[in-house]
């Protein structure tokens with residue numbers, strides 16, 4: 001069975017004689033199956049030479065000249081990101097003929113950089129980063145000038161095919177990235193024991209650069225000025241996207257006049273300039289109780305100075321960060337309580353995003369033990385600790401606005417309380433109040449007057465100046481302001497209803513009626 | 523008075539818990555027209571009348587309160603929007619906030635005393651002027667002002683602390699027996 005379709009033979013001859021590697025020849029001959037790419041490079045090279053030299057019932061193209069032989073070249077990795085250092089010496093020591101050059105299209109990507117030795121180097125550093133993963137995405141970023149070289153080659157191949165009456169679309173060419181995956185995925189699977197897949201929560205991202213040929217793109221800036229506008233965060237205006245856009249715009253004649261075929265074979269191969277591993281965020285949810293009146297929910301810092309020693313957020317996340325080995329976290333919860341407010345009952349739902357976790361495989365038992373560790377604190381307790389999806393966290397935030405909340409408050413009144421007045425409170429249902437944004441948060445929130453509903457109240461007499469008030473309210477009701485009135489800015493307020501000055505001495509959240517995350521049995 | 527302070531001993535009031543009191547005595551040189559600024563720990567300031575203000579003394583009855591401080595400036599027209607409180611009127615120390623007329627013909631002007639943006643005025647005292655007399659330091663407040671962030675520490679520089687103010691009041695009371 002022939003390696004490539006007969007009609008592509010002239011293209012194969014043209015490319016091979018101009019310094020293109022046999023794998024790139026396969027690509028431009030639109031070979032869409034992976035097995036030929038996976039042939040050992042030498043074997044494929046041999047087969048390709050034979051194929052183009054002799055053709056059945058035909059003599060070889062008179063223009064055909066044997067190409068230079070592919071040799072092993074330097075692989076050097078500069079400026080590796082994230083402390084990944086790859087020692088290239090092992091790859092260098094089988095350097096045999098330094099005068100020989102790399103493929104003029106893939107710049108070595110489908111040559112040395114597809115060999116097991118190189119892949120091994122890459123994945124030794126991945127392994128040493130200490131991530132836990134079941135499969136992964138291998139993503140590759142290629143130098144932008146490759147697109148210029150491919151474009152030039154495609155124009156030439158199209159012309160060659162046209163001579164024989166065959167159309168040749170750019171999309172027919174097999175993408176370099178695609179071919180690279182076909183070759184490297186089995187090698188990676190062998191090295192790591194896990195599969196490279198198209199979708200995974202773990203990603204290995206390699207950035208290749210090829211400084212020797214960077215100049216290839218520069219002529220495009222003259223022909224297509226508006227494609228290359230400087231942006232703040234990019235080092236070069238010649239990004240892959242900008243180059244592709246410019247290539248779509250430029251006229252064929254103009255392109256050919258500026259960039260002649262065939263592109264030169266470089267002496268170097270691409271180098272790895274960055275290698276990043278990243279794991280998608282893992283979300284952990286639960287419900288917390290807060291038993292301290294001196295504990296803020298999140299770190300309390302004013303003018304760079306800590307006002308309180310700890311926080312609910314820190315007491316929970318310090319344990320999570322230690323076992324998940326994440327880079328950072330984001331804490332969110334269904335509402336929040338003030339520093340002096342306790343949260344009792346079944347607690348307040350919370351979720352924590354762990355960003356770039358290195359450890360992710362935890363079973364039910366592991367989570368229980370983690371919960372136990374968190375609960376060694378006497379200031380907070382956590383229940384229903386579990387790993388959840390990102391979507392489920394959105395569910396928690398939705399519940400925040402619509403659900404009711406139950407509170408218990410210790411009330412002081414200036415005047416002596418009569419029992420009947422307390423009974424009147426018990427009978428007050430669905431009380432509508434207008435709350436202006438409390439003065440205590442007005443510096444950071446817009447000024448507005450909001451209608452809130454106190455669904456029900458129940459009062460328990462303590463002594464002639466004190467009683468305990470249980471309230472069930474609409475989410476978003478400011479309880480302290482409902483009690484003391486906030487300079488008359490919440491109306492009616494408990495004081496105005498009882499025709500006295502009222503104040504709140506203690507406040508506890510009794511329940512946050514959001515039925516998420518699901519309860520777990522202990 | 524004594525009874526009330528006893529009840530407060532165990533637990534400070536809302537004003538004492540969250541606010542610092544600052545005073546401007548004899549505003550614009552008018553004797554005893556003392557203003558009291560309550561500054562919240564979040565820098566927000568509430569303008570109130572100090573207890574010594576003539577308006578709050580026995581025998582005075584408020585006839586009208588007006589936030590219309592000139593023909594074309596009314597504090598009631600102040601509108602703020604968004605977190606950054608866009609559209610607020612900017613006030614300097616001597617910006618008048620409102621004028622209060624008494625049944626005896628006396629008129630008092632209440633001033634801002636601090637620089638900042640006007641967030642709101644107390645419309646409740648328009649419906650119920652008695653609030654001003656009954657609860658001058660809470661429900662009878664005059665206005666809420668937000669000083670500039672960078673001026674939040676210095677905005678009260680021209681005002682007296684509680685202690686400094688008490689000394690002035692003491693000196694006044696010591697001086698009065700001779701004159702009356």
Ligand SMILES: [Zn+2]
Pocket residue numbers: 020021022023024025103104105106107108110111
């Ligand atoms: Zn190639």
